[in-house]
Amino acid sequence: MKSEVAHVLPIDANARSGRPTPRSRGKSVALVLIALLLFGVTFIDFRSVERLWWLGPSSAAREEAFRAGCAQPEPLLPSKNPDLDKAFEHITSSAFRNATIRRLSAAVQVKTESFDDLGAIGEDPRWDVFYNFHDFLKKTFPRIHEQLQVEKVNTHGLLYTWKGSDESLKPTLLMAHQDTVPVPPETISSWTYPPWSGAYDGKYIWGRGASDCKNQLIATLETLELLLEANFKPRRTILLSFGFDEECSGKQGASHLAAFIQERYGKDGIAVIVDEGSGFEQAWGTLFAKPGTAEKGYTDVHITVRAPGGHSSVPSDHTSIGILSELITKIESEQYPTRLVDANPYYTQLQCGAAYSPDFPEKLRELLGRRRSRGACRARPDRLALEAAKQGPAIKYLMQTSQAVDVISGGIKVNALPERATAVVNHRINVGETSQVVKDRLTALAGEVARAHNLTLHAFDGKESPSSIVLASSSHELQVAPVTPADGDAFAVLAGTTRALYGSDVVVTPGIMTGNTDTRYYWDLTRHIFRFGPGFDPEDGPGLGKIHTVDERVSVLNHVNAVRWFTLFVRNMDEADL
Numbered sequence: 001m002k003s004e005v006a007h008v009l010p011i012d013a014n015a016r017s018g019r020p021t022p023r024s025r026g027k028s029v030a031l032v033l034i035a036l037l038l039f040g041v042t043f044i045d046f047r048s049v050e051r052l053w054w055l056g057p058s059s060a061a062r063e064e065a066f067r068a069g070c071a072q073p074e075p076l077l078p079s080k081n082p083d084l085d086k087a088f089e090h091i092t093s094s095a096f097r098n099a100t101i102r103r104l105s106a107a108v109q110v111k112t113e114s115f116d117d118l119g120a121i122g123e124d125p126r127w128d129v130f131y132n133f134h135d136f137l138k139k140t141f142p143r144i145h146e147q148l149q150v151e152k153v154n155t156h157g158l159l160y161t162w163k164g165s166d167e168s169l170k171p172t173l174l175m176a177h178q179d180t181v182p183v184p185p186e187t188i189s190s191w192t193y194p195p196w197s198g199a200y201d202g203k204y205i206w207g208r209g210a211s212d213c214k215n216q217l218i219a220t221l222e223t224l225e226l227l228l229e230a231n232f233k234p235r236r237t238i239l240l241s242f243g244f245d246e247e248c249s250g251k252q253g254a255s256h257l258a259a260f261i262q263e264r265y266g267k268d269g270i271a272v273i274v275d276e277g278s279g280f281e282q283a284w285g286t287l288f289a290k291p292g293t294a295e296k297g298y299t300d301v302h303i304t305v306r307a308p309g310g311h312s313s314v315p316s317d318h319t320s321i322g323i324l325s326e327l328i329t330k331i332e333s334e335q336y337p338t339r340l341v342d343a344n345p346y347y348t349q350l351q352c353g354a355a356y357s358p359d360f361p362e363k364l365r366e367l368l369g370r371r372r373s374r375g376a377c378r379a380r381p382d383r384l385a386l387e388a389a390k391q392g393p394a395i396k397y398l399m400q401t402s403q404a405v406d407v408i409s410g411g412i413k414v415n416a417l418p419e420r421a422t423a424v425v426n427h428r429i430n431v432g433e434t435s436q437v438v439k440d441r442l443t444a445l446a447g448e449v450a451r452a453h454n455l456t457l458h459a460f461d462g463k464e465s466p467s468s469i470v471l472a473s474s475s476h477e478l479q480v481a482p483v484t485p486a487d488g489d490a491f492a493v494l495a496g497t498t499r500a501l502y503g504s505d506v507v508v509t510p511g512i513m514t515g516n517t518d519t520r521y522y523w524d525l526t527r528h529i530f531r532f533g534p535g536f537d538p539e540d541g542p543g544l545g546k547i548h549t550v551d552e553r554v555s556v557l558n559h560v561n562a563v564r565w566f567t568l569f570v571r572n573m574d575e576a577d578l
């Protein structure tokens with residue numbers, strides 16, 4: 001909205017923002033042109049004129065504007081309960097370090113794989129591993145299990161409630177998942193330490209789940225156990241909620257837990273949620289903490305081409321496989337636009353970079369300044385996004401809907417014409433777009449192919465017929481998550497905690513997740529959802545700890561720092577009025 005107004009009415013927009021009026025701008029452009037001619041410049045590059053024109057506001061004002069776009073809350077330490085500071089110091093002791101190594105290692109040793117083809121709970125014995133995991137937790141965190149309310153939701157979901165004294169305060173909710181992705185048997189021999197060993201080599205704990213995300217689960221439990229031991233009396237209720245099938249959709253775990261929590265606390269009944277997610281990133285000479293405040297959407301589109309069968313000695317010119325191939329070629333011949341809407345957290349990160357990073361690219365700074373003063377223009381290519389995308393595909397896809405043809409099948413016999421060929425295209429939808437954008441585009445492309453081959457098109461209508469192209473979306477469809485405000489009080493507590501723990505050189509910027517977490521079921525509970533792995537090991541540097549692959553591991557310092565972070569965060573939330 002804002003962007004279109006700025007574009008349609010540039011005169012108004014300029015007058016309001018205190019920039020030169022069109023007439024004075026006209027004058028200064030004329031002066032610049034005369035000056036260029038006087039100095040014997042024989043060609044005028046349009047872009048350089050634009051640059052000179054743009055230099056209007058001083059660079060100090062520009063810095064100011066970038067800083068305004070990347071507010072950095074002051075480091076925040078809890079102050080109300082100094083007795084608890086001893087408990088906080090204990091976390092860095094060698095005794096605690098040794099104890100939490102044992103506990104996290106033991107957690108990794110309990111196999112809790114989840115599989116895409118799991119049957120019903122109670123019928124498929126592969127779910128029963130979670131009983132073992134619960135036994136382990138009960139034995140390992142005795143105070144929590146004696147003093148807090150522990151509820152099992154849909155058999156294996158865990159909800160811990162530490163009731164606060166002030167019922168008017170909405171709870172703090174910390175999440176993690178108990179399950180891990182499976183270890184493919186053929187990869188076991190490639191691991192440095194066996195995947196279920198929980199081996200500790202003096203620096204890392206190794207094994208499946210060590211960093212996705214038994215570390216986060218154990219860190220939140222360590223935090224509550226420590227605070228119980230230190231006699232903490234929360235004002236604000238603290239909840240821990242652990243799903244058990246995050247790695248295969250969360251339908252049994254998170255979906256039931258979220259409904260249960262909403263039943264009890266109501267819509268928007270939670271103050272803040274922290275779940276697993278992104279962590280720290282080094283960019284442009286700055287260390288960023290990047291709590292995920294947005295998630296891209298998700299949709300798989302199944303394409304089926306049906307064509308007459310028959311003997312392959314008398315074929316039609318194009319079989320269903322050929323026609324499907326033609327459609328796939330069309331799909332891949334063009335990509336979705338690279339576009340950065342204001343709500344996209346990467347826009348904030350760019351402003352953070354421009355405000356605080358020594359090595360922020362000049363070209364990006366310039367485009368960003370122009371974007372800030374003019375607003376985004378929908379009609380044109382988004383030059384800021386295109387420039388930023390040059391940093392690589394991992395950055396580009398923060399600002400672009402992705403498409404990937406991942407599965408294909410068709411044909412059963414070499415002398416029979418294939419009556420059916422199918423493909424599945426995976427999409428991660430850009431912030432500012434919806435799955436409808438994807439459906440409209442595929443409908444148009446499939447329509448062209450269908451017409452060329454005299455086939456009927458069934459575009460997302462749930463029907464099928466012989467000689468047709470059928471488009472259908474899977475049940476996994478997910479819209480882009482609501483974006484968590486990055487200027488809210490909850491963000492300030494989270495960012496303040498992070499800067500208190502790691503130093504104020506760390507710039508906290510909202511981040512965008514290209515994958516999804518269990519929070520996809522929690523949207524109605526609060527606007528303040530952060531997908532954040534708060535542990536950081538300066539020696540280890542930012543990294544994903546090899547999640548979902550061979551040699552998954554976590555540095556012990558990273559893990560201990562996560563416990564410190566959660567301990568400060570829970571206390572900060574307890575003292576905050578929000």
Ligand SMILES: *[C@@H]1O[C@H](CO)[C@@H](O)[C@H](O)[C@H]1NC(C)=O
Nearest residue numbers: 093094095096097098099202
């Ligand atoms: C922790 O473990 C290390 C080596 O494993 C040992 O040297 C140290 O004494 C232990 N610390 C405590 C307090 O037990």
Ligand SMILES: *[C@@H]1O[C@H](CO)[C@@H](O)[C@H](O)[C@H]1NC(C)=O
Nearest residue numbers: 452453454455456466467468
């Ligand atoms: C197209 O298909 C319809 C029925 O499926 C058929 O009646 C018609 O003759 C076909 N047209 C051509 C040009 O093949």
Ligand SMILES: [Zn+2]
Nearest residue numbers: 212213246276
């Ligand atoms: Zn995970």
